[in-house]
Amino acid sequence: MAVLNEEQEMLRDMAREWTVNESPVTEFRKVRASGEPEAFNRDAYATMAQMGWAGVIIPEEHGGSDFGFLSAGLVVEELGKTLTASPLVMNTVAASAIVLGGSDEQKARWLPRLASGEAIATLAVDEGPSHDPAKIETSVSDGKLSGTKAFVHEAHGADLFVVAAKDGLYLVEKGDGVALTTRKLTDQRSHADVTFDGAAAEKLANGGDNLLDDVLDRARVLTAAEMLGMAQQVFDDTLDYLKQRVQFNQVLASFQALQHRMADLFADLAQMRSAVEAGLQAVDAGFGVARAATIAKAEANRVMHTMANEGIQLHGGIGMTDEYDVGFYLKRARVLEQSFGSSSWLKDRFSKLSGY
């Protein structure tokens, strides 16, 4: 755990207390059972916004707290631990696009509402099942945006889409010219293909040539923070289980073959935490962001992948049942691994950034 200041410790403790008491995995089960495509609890999200979580990276003049990405990551990590279904990550990423690239007018119009939870925004970049921001066909003419975005996270609850077109990022409100086709994925969260057919669009004109990369790097570090919480929880749950499950008249935790696997996972988790926190800190420092975010998401992918698999295996048969939570983490993990950069895509980017 990074060394935190007092505000950050308070924020993390508050998030931990709320998720454990008010949003345990049973709440996610309720969301799943409801079958609603937007797949989150509006009341819970309103509470989260009231606690200031939707505005952590939004400047104070626009109704946020401007605590930064490490702080936002602390909240997201806690939410990841209990698989809290909410648009908080995507809303934060979309807000960052407006912070970085919006005009004064755009900021004044949207940021206070995104911070208060009155409105929800998300990011729509990819046009196929694999992350590939270099391959965008969506285009804009005369302020009308057309194109289809694939598997947009939290699309159903979004009032505002930050959409990547060939020549930059645009704001598109839900409504005329915006149509959603639900794509139910294994994590039971909100995903949809979004077709824009001449939808009214406003360009985010101030972010420079790297705006899309900058926003995606923020998506990568926050997604990695959610995965960090998930990996930590799978590790903790698995360790608890090994300490209480008895076979051959011994608790499983006493078997050396299992002890060494847990030691390996513990070391992996330490690496993941270091990489994710460094990615969040790089965004706050505004230095070496591309590289740090790539490392953060690559390590999150690697460790979460193994952790989910080992979590199931070490739980044995009950890990395969819907009654136990560990399977939910596996299903969410794979969705996040494929979002904003698979492992092979990230390694390719790392090589390019390193000049080989």
Place this chain on the structure above:
Amino acid sequence: MATQIEPATQTDEDAFRAEVQQFLADNFPAELKGQSNALAGVDGPTNETPAQTKWREAVGARGWGTPTWPKEYGGGGLTKAQAKIIDQEFAKAGAYNPIGGMGVMMFGPTLLEYGNEAQKKEHIPPITRGEIRWCQGYSEPNAGSDLANLQTFAEDKGDHYLVNGQKTWTSGGQWADKCFAIVRTDKSDKHKGISFMLIDMDKPGVEVRPITMISGTSPFCETFFTDVKVPKENLVGEEGQGWTIGKRLLQHERTNISGGGSLARLMGQSLGDIAKKYQPTGADGELADAVLRDKIADFEIRWNSFLLTARRAMEESKAAGGVSEISSVLKKLGTKLSQERSELLIEIRGLQGLGWEGDGFSDGELEAVRAWLFGKATTIYGGSTEIQNNIIAKRVLGMLDHQ
């Protein structure tokens, strides 16, 4: 996280930085620029040049080779912040720290903690001046991972102990002046029968035989003790306290093996940059072999997160005033990744990366081969990876012993 710098101390730090720069200008011989510390290493004898002697004596006189050790025993008596400034300024000037070796890394800190006043007065100052080489008498033929099984026996003879037995894997034993050893003073209790004592290597009855390793070098020795007289004042702590003291010393050893000491030096050259010299690249400057390129990126990402982990462990320790719980994983991770790096370097260089000797290979290539082979020891010594896994599982994760 960025450390807050207090404005009040900033001026003091600037003044100290200027003092270090002046010291370097006055004392560091230009011909030594870029060299490493020959005396600190365990892989060769010492034949100091006059320039090297001058530099060692200059640093030793200030105590700046052991900057945070107390001034009364020859250390610098400086703060961690000042020590860091010395590190930074030496690095900038291409100057090495001439004070090193096991005395600095392991034995000194342990003696400062457990030694009596007379022992500290006698043994610490020569370490701070780089005058004495220490070696470690721990492992025995039947006490490797099960170190507490050691059998070397120190018999109480009134005013002295009579030591008999065999140690092995004694790093630099053939060049050492003194040995810190754990020996048995009581055969009835495995752990409480162990004591920590200091043995002069030139005493009658001490015999050292170098062991040739797969890397072709002989950095380790077998050390035989036959009726060696060790005065009672060379016992550190109480009789039977040796296991506690010995384990404390191993914590210092682990920190050093994992590279917790100095991260900047561990970074090394990017494997991608090396690969571009040995492997074809496309018009875009990218490695043509996409599989190798992926392997290199995969490694470099994990290597980076290891370095971040080591940095995090240091920051956490500093903030908490104790050892971070992840310090136990650093040795395991760092050694494994270093070995992986050596293997990948061979794949990048092909057979050119497996040269044993001869003009057809650069110094860098030949050194990498020896380092690859010698590096196999790093997951075995200082508590093998399997022992580290036991420590993590039992002490950190609270997993119980099998009943």
